Amino acid sequence: MSRIPEALKKVRVQQDLGVETQAKKVGRPQVLPEDLLDLADSLEEGTRVGCRRERWDLQESIVTRGHSKDRIIAVEELRKLCAWLLQRQRATSQKTLLVTSGMPKEGKTFLATNLAWIMAQSKNQKVLLIDADLRCSSAHLMLGAPGVPGLAEFLEGKAEESQILQQGPLSNFFFIPSGHCPENPVELLTTTALKKFIARLSTQFDWIIVDSSPVGSICDAQLIAPFMDGILLVIGAGASSAEIAVRARDLLADMGLLGVILNYVDPREAYSSYYYRAYMGKRSKE
Numbered sequence: 001m002s003r004i005p006e007a008l009k010k011v012r013v014q015q016d017l018g019v020e021t022q023a024k025k026v027g028r029p030q031v032l033p034e035d036l037l038d039l040a041d042s043l044e045e046g047t048r049v050g051c052r053r054e055r056w057d058l059q060e061s062i063v064t065r066g067h068s069k070d071r072i073i074a075v076e077e078l079r080k081l082c083a084w085l086l087q088r089q090r091a092t093s094q095k096t097l098l099v100t101s102g103m104p105k106e107g108k109t110f111l112a113t114n115l116a117w118i119m120a121q122s123k124n125q126k127v128l129l130i131d132a133d134l135r136c137s138s139a140h141l142m143l144g145a146p147g148v149p150g151l152a153e154f155l156e157g158k159a160e161e162s163q164i165l166q167q168g169p170l171s172n173f174f175f176i177p178s179g180h181c182p183e184n185p186v187e188l189l190t191t192t193a194l195k196k197f198i199a200r201l202s203t204q205f206d207w208i209i210v211d212s213s214p215v216g217s218i219c220d221a222q223l224i225a226p227f228m229d230g231i232l233l234v235i236g237a238g239a240s241s242a243e244i245a246v247r248a249r250d251l252l253a254d255m256g257l258l259g260v261i262l263n264y265v266d267p268r269e270a271y272s273s274y275y276y277r278a279y280m281g282k283r284s285k286e
C-alpha cells in the first residue's frame, strides 16, 4: 500500500519559525554517442549541450502519479510553492535553489524531485534537478532513472556534461544524478568546478533545483549554499525535533534561506476547513 494515503504526508509551506514561507559500484562511465540527444531546439544558441534521452520508470513517490485525495492535496501545495517561487523570481531573478534539512529522511529528495517535476509540468518551466547528495543519493530511484554517470564523475573529470545530463518523459525536465559514491565528497564539493558548472547551466534553465544532504552532521550542503540563489529547508513533522529545526534554520539564516517546507503533515488536520471539505466533496462527486 502506498505510503501517501496511509499517512497523508502532504507538503505544506508554513509561516512558522520566523521565516518567509509559503548503488552502485561503477567504473569509468560509458555513454555511447547514439545516446546523446541534441537540445538544439530547447537551448540557446552558443550554450547548447547534448544530453542523454532516457526512459525513466517513475516511482510512486512522484505525486502526479495517481489521483488519491492526498496526492491532489500534495500537488496543489507544490503548485502554490511554484507560484510563490515564480512570483519571487520576477522580483529577484533567483533561479538556483538548494533543498536541505536538519536531519536525514525529512523528505528533501521527495520535495526537490516533486517540486522540479511540477514546476516543469504545470508551470512550463525548463527545470534541471541535480542530485548533489553524494553520500546518499536517491532522486534517480524516485525517477526510475539511471544513477550513473553523474555529478561525482563530472567533478572527478571522468564524464562530460553531455554524458551526465538526462532528459526523461517531459520535454523540459532535465536531471543530473549524483553518480557513484565518491570517497572524498567534501573535496569534490570544495573545488570551484561545481560553482562554475552551476553558473554555466543557469544560463540554460529557468530553474536549477539541487537536492543535497542534511546540514545536521555533515557540511556538504553548506559548501554548496554560497553559490545558490536560495535555500529551502525541509522539516519533517514527527521526523525531526523543534530544536534541530531551529538549529538548522539559524545555521542557514545568513546563507540565503528562503523558507521552510513542513513535510509529513496530515491533511486531515491541516485541511479541516469548510472550504476543503466542500471542495473535496465536490471533486469526489465528479
Ligand SMILES: Nc1ncnc2c1ncn2[C@@H]1O[C@H](COP(=O)(O)OP(=O)(O)OP(=O)(O)O)[C@@H](O)[C@H]1O
Binding pocket: 003, 004, 009, 010, 011, 061, 101, 103, 104, 105, 106, 107, 108, 109, 110, 111, 133, 136, 138, 212, 213, 214, 263, 264
Ligand atoms: N510527503 C511525502 N509523502 C509521501 N512519501 C514521502 C513524503 N516525503 C517523503 N516521503 C518518502 O519518505 C522517504 C524519505 O524521503 P526522502 O528520501 O525524500 O528523504 P531525504 O530527506 O531526502 O532523506 P536522506 O536524508 O536520506 O537523503 C522516501 O521513501 C520518500 O518517498
Ligand SMILES: [Mg+2]
Binding pocket: 108, 109, 110, 133, 136, 137, 138, 211, 212
Ligand atoms: Mg535524499
